[in-house]
Amino acid sequence: MSDKIILYSADKKSVITIDKGELVSYQVNNIEILHQKGDPGWGNTEIEMFPIIGATKENNFLIKTPKKEARLDQHGILRTLLYSTNTVENNKVSYSKNYIANTQVSNPKFPDKSTQEFLDWPYDFQFIKTFELTDESLKIYFEIQSEKDMPFMLGFHPAFKIYDPKMVLKSENQEIGLKDILQAGAPALLIKDGKEVTIQNNGNLKVAIKTKGFKHIMLWTEVSNMVCIEPVTFYPSGVSANKLHTGFDYSSGLERFEVTIFAQSSLK
Secondary structure: OOOEEEEEEOOEEEEEEEOOOEEOOOOOOOEEEEEEOOOOOOOOOEEEEEOOOOOOOOOOOOOOOOOEEEEEOOOOOOOOHHHHHHHHEEOOOEEEEEEOOOOEEOOOOOOOOOOOOOOOOOOEEEEEEEEEEOOOEEEEEEEEEEEOOOOOOOOOOOEEEOOOOOEEOOOOOOEEEHHHHHHOOOOEEEEEOEEEEEEEEEOEEEEEEEEEEOOEEEEEEOOOEEEEEEEEOOOHHOOOOHHHHHHHHEOOOEEEEEEEEEEEEOOO
């Protein structure tokens, strides 16, 4: 099976491309919604942050858990694992990553971008990611299966194209410009308790992101051609690295989250 999977909506106006579990393209009426690899700003199109969100370097890459201290680099261990393809249907595809407790995983950031060579986590988990494309939207489902009371944080980190730097992001109770996000810098701009963001005045494209299960939304960019809209269960910049564990939720054994991207183009 090819690493890339292409799905079309029933009306053929929308198409997504997924490469090894990463959504690398979402087009509506031939207009690209997502930031593209190779463009200025960031080396990915989207990625997950799990089982932690945030940097660990200042705490010697250690994070407390009820079982023991885990060694994790920024944003956890999930991104070091490879997705396996579970099912492929006409408009839906599902992937999973499996981890066995205490397995040492090589850190791809070592040695150029990190001094921590191996990462580990003291809990088993299975992480399932499903894409479903309809005429109206793209739904992305996340399912975490683990032992009960496993501590975790979850963040989804997609990047969207900016066609007009004068674009405006609107949440439930505020309006945010590109300048605001740039000024926030590396910690990212927090939309506390945010569940929905709409990108407006962005050329011929209007995009809305709605979430379920997440607590907040973070906004981040360092360039004027893309913006990351990140649903998260915890805002890590609110605490020091040695207190990062205070942001954990504790699993019921099965946790579900959802992100829906609605895209409209003024071009027909």
